[in-house]
Amino acid sequence: MIDRAAIDEVKRRISEALKASPAHDLERNLHALIAAFLDRLDVATREDLEVQKALLERAQARLAALEARIAELERNAR
Secondary structure (H helix, E strand, O other): OOOHHHHHHHHHHHHHHHHHOHHHHHHHHHHHHHHHHHHHOOOOOHHHHHHHHHHHHHHHHHHHHHHHHHHHHHHHHO
């Protein structure tokens, strides 16, 4: 049977080795490079899109309510 503690120890050592290696710096630098590139392209983030989606949904709901209210007022005006 596989010793769970031994597996955890190997995972911990690999994690520590990666943190101390240039791979960790490379990942961080690559992330910053990609973020800078996307900023220049004027690309929206997922969070920005979700905010805009929520605003649009609220505006559509309000518009539907106003349209219903106008239709009701027009019916009553006759």
